[in-house]
Amino acid sequence: MASLLEVKNLSKHFGGFTALNGVSLEITQGERFGLIGPNGSGKTTLINCISGALRNESGQIVFQGKEIDGLPAYQRTRLGIARSFQIPRPFHSMSVLENLLVPSAYVVHLGESEGEAEAMKILHTMGLADKAGALASQLSQVELRKLELARAMAARPRLLISDEAMAGLAGAEVDEVLKILFDLNAQGITIVMIEHIMQAVMRFSQRVVCLDAGAIICEGAPAAIVANPDVQRAYLGA
Amino acid sequence: MKFWIPALVLAALALGLALSPVNEYFFYISYRVLTFVVLATAWNILGGYAGYVNFGTPAFFGIGAYSATVLFKSLGAPLAVQIAAAAAMGGLLGFGVGLLTLRLRGIFFAIATVAVVFIMETLMINWRYVGGATGLQLLRPEAMAPFDNYIRMLFVVMAWMGIAAVAIARHIQDSWIGRGLRAVRDSEEAAEASGVPTLKLKLFACTVMGALMGAAGAPMPMYLSFIEPASTFNLDYTVGALGSAIIGGMSHWLGPIVGALLLGSLQQIVTVTISSEVNVLIVGVLLVLFVVLAPQGILGLFRRWLPFLK
Amino acid sequence: MIFSFDLLFEAVLFGILLGCFYAAVSIGLSVSFGLLDVPHVAHPALMVFGSYCTYIVAGWGLDPILAGVILMPAFFVLGILIYRFYYETFERRGTEAAVRGLAFFFGLAFIIEVGLILAFGVDQRTVQAPYIGSSLALGEYRIPYRMLVAFGVALVLTFALTLYLSRTFTGRAIKAVAQDEPALRLMGANPVRIKQWAFGIATGVSVLAGAMLIIIGPVEPALDRLYIGRTFCVVVLAGLGSMTGTLAAGLILGVAESIVLMMFGASWAPAVAFGLLLLVLGIRPQGLFGR
Numbered sequence: 017m018a019s020l021l022e023v024k025n026l027s028k029h030f031g032g033f034t035a036l037n038g039v040s041l042e043i044t045q046g047e048r049f050g051l052i053g054p055n056g057s058g059k060t061t062l063i064n065c066i067s068g069a070l071r072n073e074s075g076q077i078v079f080q081g082k083e084i085d086g087l088p089a090y091q092r093t094r095l096g097i098a099r100s101f102q103i104p105r106p107f108h109s110m111s112v113l114e115n116l117l118v119p120s121a122y123v124v125h126l127g128e129s130e131g132e133a134e135a136m137k138i139l140h141t142m143g144l145a146d147k148a149g150a151l152a153s154q155l156s157q158v159e160l161r162k163l164e165l166a167r168a169m170a171a172r173p174r175l176l177i178s179d180e181a182m183a184g185l186a187g188a189e190v191d192e193v194l195k196i197l198f199d200l201n202a203q204g205i206t207i208v209m210i211e212h213i214m215q216a217v218m219r220f221s222q223r224v225v226c227l228d229a230g231a232i233i234c235e236g237a238p239a240a241i242v243a244n245p246d247v248q249r250a251y252l253g254a
Numbered sequence: 255m256k257f258w259i260p261a262l263v264l265a266a267l268a269l270g271l272a273l274s275p276v277n278e279y280f281f282y283i284s285y286r287v288l289t290f291v292v293l294a295t296a297w298n299i300l301g302g303y304a305g306y307v308n309f310g311t312p313a314f315f316g317i318g319a320y321s322a323t324v325l326f327k328s329l330g331a332p333l334a335v336q337i338a339a340a341a342a343m344g345g346l347l348g349f350g351v352g353l354l355t356l357r358l359r360g361i362f363f364a365i366a367t368v369a370v371v372f373i374m375e376t377l378m379i380n381w382r383y384v385g386g387a388t389g390l391q392l393l394r395p396e397a398m399a400p401f402d403n404y405i406r407m408l409f410v411v412m413a414w415m416g417i418a419a420v421a422i423a424r425h426i427q428d429s430w431i432g433r434g435l436r437a438v439r440d441s442e443e444a445a446e447a448s449g450v451p452t453l454k455l456k457l458f459a460c461t462v463m464g465a466l467m468g469a470a471g472a473p474m475p476m477y478l479s480f481i482e483p484a485s486t487f488n489l490d491y492t493v494g495a496l497g498s499a500i501i502g503g504m505s506h507w508l509g510p511i512v513g514a515l516l517l518g519s520l521q522q523i524v525t526v527t528i529s530s531e532v533n534v535l536i537v538g539v540l541l542v543l544f545v546v547l548a549p550q551g552i553l554g555l556f557r558r559w560l561p562f563l564k
Numbered sequence: 565m566i567f568s569f570d571l572l573f574e575a576v577l578f579g580i581l582l583g584c585f586y587a588a589v590s591i592g593l594s595v596s597f598g599l600l601d602v603p604h605v606a607h608p609a610l611m612v613f614g615s616y617c618t619y620i621v622a623g624w625g626l627d628p629i630l631a632g633v634i635l636m637p638a639f640f641v642l643g644i645l646i647y648r649f650y651y652e653t654f655e656r657r658g659t660e661a662a663v664r665g666l667a668f669f670f671g672l673a674f675i676i677e678v679g680l681i682l683a684f685g686v687d688q689r690t691v692q693a694p695y696i697g698s699s700l701a702l703g704e705y706r707i708p709y710r711m712l713v714a715f716g717v718a719l720v721l722t723f724a725l726t727l728y729l730s731r732t733f734t735g736r737a738i739k740a741v742a743q744d745e746p747a748l749r750l751m752g753a754n755p756v757r758i759k760q761w762a763f764g765i766a767t768g769v770s771v772l773a774g775a776m777l778i779i780i781g782p783v784e785p786a787l788d789r790l791y792i793g794r795t796f797c798v799v800v801l802a803g804l805g806s807m808t809g810t811l812a813a814g815l816i817l818g819v820a821e822s823i824v825l826m827m828f829g830a831s832w833a834p835a836v837a838f839g840l841l842l843l844v845l846g847i848r849p850q851g852l853f854g855r
Contacts, residue, residue: 067447088453089446098447105444107437109505118437121430123449171449307666309605354846360662361603365796366845369838372793376835387831489789493674500667531681538674545667546653 020045020175020206021066021097026075028061028230035061037230038075043175043208048201050221050238051210054250057227059210060102063177067099068092080174094123098173100164102180102210106152112139112163113148119171135170142166142196158189165196176200177208182216190216218242226250257424261417268413272406281409285477287518288412289470293491294498294510295419296466299426300459301496302504305439306360310351310367311495312487313374314344314464318471323384323481326392333411337472344468345461352460357453375487389482392475408473419466423507426462435459467495490534494521497541503551512552574705575826576819581711583818585780587811588718589773589791590798591725592766597796598804599742600759600766602650603666608791609673610767614639614774615783616680619689628691629717632775636768643767646672647760673788680785688782696779714776721772725765726807738762742805793837801844803854812852816840 021043028036036058043049053059064070066077068089077084084092098119107115113135120131139145142162147155155163161181168176178197182190194216201207211217217224218238226234226241228250234241241247272281293311300306318340325331325339347370355366379387394404401407426432434455437445446452475481494517502513517537524533548555589611596604614635621631654665690696695709729735741748741755741762748755777783777791797817802809817837825833844851 069443069446088451090449090451093447093449101444101447105441107440107444109436109440110433114433118433118445118450119448122434122451167444167448301663305663307663307670309670354842358845358849361597361605361666362800362845362849364603364666365605365792365800366842368789368792369841372789372838373835373842376832379831492670496667496670504663531678535675535678535682538671538678542668542671542675545664545671549664 018045019043020047020080022076022078023062023066024076024078026062026065026072026077028058028065028070028072035230036065036072039227039230039232040075041225041232041235043206045174045206046201046204047206048197048220048222049206049208050217050224051208051227052212052214052217052224052241052247053227056229057250058230059227060179061230062227063099063179063208063210066092067097067177090122093119093171093173096172096174097177098168098171098175099177100161100168100179100181102183104160104164106155106160106163106167108151108153110152111149112144112152112155112166115152115163115167116170119167123171138166138169141199142169143192158185158192161185161193162196165193165200169200173205175206175208177210179210180212181209182211182213194220214242257421261421265414265417268410272410273400278403278405281405283518283522285405285409285412285473286521287515288409288416289474290494290498290514290518291416291511292412292419292470293467293495294502294514295416295423295507296463296470297495298499298504298507298510299423299466300456300463302499302509303427303432303435303439304456304459306356306456306460307364307496308367308460308463309364309489309492309496310369310371311467312489312491313367313370314347314467315471315474315491316371316374316378316483316486317343317347318468319474319481319486320378320384320471321468322472323390323392323475326475327383327390330395333473333476337411337415337469340472341465341469344471345465347468348461348464349457351464352457356456356460371487371489371492375483378483378487385482387483389480390475392479392481394476394479404476408477411473412470415469419470420507420511422462422466423510426459427507431455431458493534493537493541497537499551500549501540501544501551503553505550506553509551509553516552570704571826572823575822577705577707578711579819579822580815581707581715581818582822583815584718584722584811585711585714585776585814586794586798586818587814588714588721588776589770590795590802590814591722591807591810592770592773593795593799594802594805594807594810595725595738595766595769596763598799598802598806599738600647600762601742602647602655602669602763603662604669605666605792606669606673606676607766607770608788608795609676610639610642611770611774611777611791612783612785612788613676613680614771615778615787616684616689616774617771618775618778619691619783622691622693628693628775628779629713629772632772635771635775639771640764640768643764643770644760646767647763651756651759677785677788684785686784686786688784689778690782691778693779710779714780717772717776721769722807722811725769728765729807734758734761739805790834790837793834793841797837797841797844800841800849801851803851806851806853809851809853 019042023039023041026036026039039062051059065072068087079095079097116135116138117131120126120135139148144162144166165181182193190213197207209220221238224238224241225232226247233246233250234244297308297311300308321340321343322336325336351366351370355363378384384390397404397407434450437450438452438455442452498513498517499510503509521533524536544551593604593607596602617635618628618631621635622628695713699706699708729739737753737758741758745755798810798813801813817840821833821836824836
């Protein structure tokens, strides 16, 4: 399968603190990829570097064969990388529908009516269609998570990075979001899932990478990762 | 068309008033109020739509006034040319300040705009060609036909400039640019992640704001027959523009108009009956009150009766 | 333009004293803006308000520095009240409130300034003290005593605050809340109470800075506009969150301003701080020692 995203020897520091230390990984097209690791291990920093919210200091990020290190975040989105935020960041003065019209206009360059039509379709798949006219500031937690994913989808991405979309959700809600991600993957979208909910990661991922203190400590099939003593130690503490 | 018909009616009304036997004082006052309509509308393009606060209104206004002065003194340039040049200089300044600081957090941009005011004032104080600290007297040319006097003509100029400024603000607000700016205001990170070129949009808004403020400054030297740094670069313009927009309502182009008309009228009443300091005090208190209690402004208070507001 | 090594040396000397003074008047902002992230554009206005309060208290026959110290507790309380109000109204509501927070402090600054004009008029006010008006003669150079007094107080203030922030428990909690609020919460400390305490300290320090301001020279209500440039220049040049950087940045500004004053005259000197601020923002926005 073709390689979609390659991260080569990525490093990122914050002052004296090393958040990422020579991280390398490769994600193939159409893959369901899981990224786990304890709090502070660098997962969100890695995502921020890939999406362009942060600049990496050394290493390379190659997307669809093109080096994207120097590109600002909005251009990476236009190339096909979309992400949801761990703590939802809706455009709170806009309706749910309008939230999707932003990437629709700026990434896909759709006109108002086409954009609305496509946005409604996306909202239907997310189960948010009846909230289309509601202000984003009036949504519940799980609805906000879905809005994050819906907005990322409105950018017609090749790669979707879901940053802890299920954190704090109840069992049935987790299943809801998981089903959405499965459906998206079935449509051909490569998905990177960052999660703490292990059963979700295990069910979803084809391959899992575990991060700890800014470095990859383990990579492989879900079952192998869970059984790995280094991973267990990282989560339970030294 | 719902906008343009009333707008053209107002434009014609302004012309009609200027040609009618209305008291001269009316035009003196109205010119000031209309200046604030333009300044507040311009301010709101960056402040209300994008969420970046500009404390440096006098800098853009002032560079317009002084550009007009230089052109008038050196070439005897007609008013239209003065305004165009002033808009260009204001836009350039807006672009420059934006380029320097819009990558940073909002407060750095805000403080940088204060810095620009002082630097511009210092430059003008030390430039003898425009009169330095003591200022420059200017002789008004003849008013163009059909106007009786120059002030009436300036009134119409500023009224039409106000309509143009509002038209521009409205166009930006309702366009995809406006949606992008609102996305920047609501969550800049999410906007970037949604494909919005945040820096470019902010620069655009800042440039337009600067150009409009510069244009508003151009007729001022003619209005006063005089220009000097201290009153031109007065931070009272900051309070006026910012206050009008916040008090009127930042999310819609009607807000700054409502705010400017209110504050402008207030200023006339209070300054004449009590003092100009008390007027500024009242504006300051109103600003704080609205920011704390009614952040959506007057428009927000009447939201229920204004369905077109989001 | 006048230039000679003698004049340059005198300018540098004066600049060092002035620089320490600038550091001292900025250190409150270093805490409130640098550490607590409050968009405190009203800091200089509060300081000028402090100057006027000092003027009143000193008018009862007290030494101005003493007057400033006496006023510190009152300003400490004022700071706590302001922060509490700001937090409840704005910081809680999230990022939308950024515009409102800035506008609030700007409005506050304006109200203070105009309030002072209405109460005291636009004329300049000064205080009297034995050390104001005479100078120390060092060889060929004359150093005004009031500059030395301000320099001394400034140094004491800067070091005291720096020590407080690094050695005491509350002080370190203040630095911690700036860096990692969730961790602080987990440790059982209440971030809001720590922040309001810090803001109180910053405001208390400001009245002493105001006392020094009126010692160094006459004050007028509009002086806060000039000091917005100087204080923010120092804080940004130092780097947000750096206390020791404040001293270094103050010195740089003081010397730069003093040299410009000597070479180009008083009409150019006020713009130095603003120009330096723009330069730092454009080239190295994190300042010298910023986090």
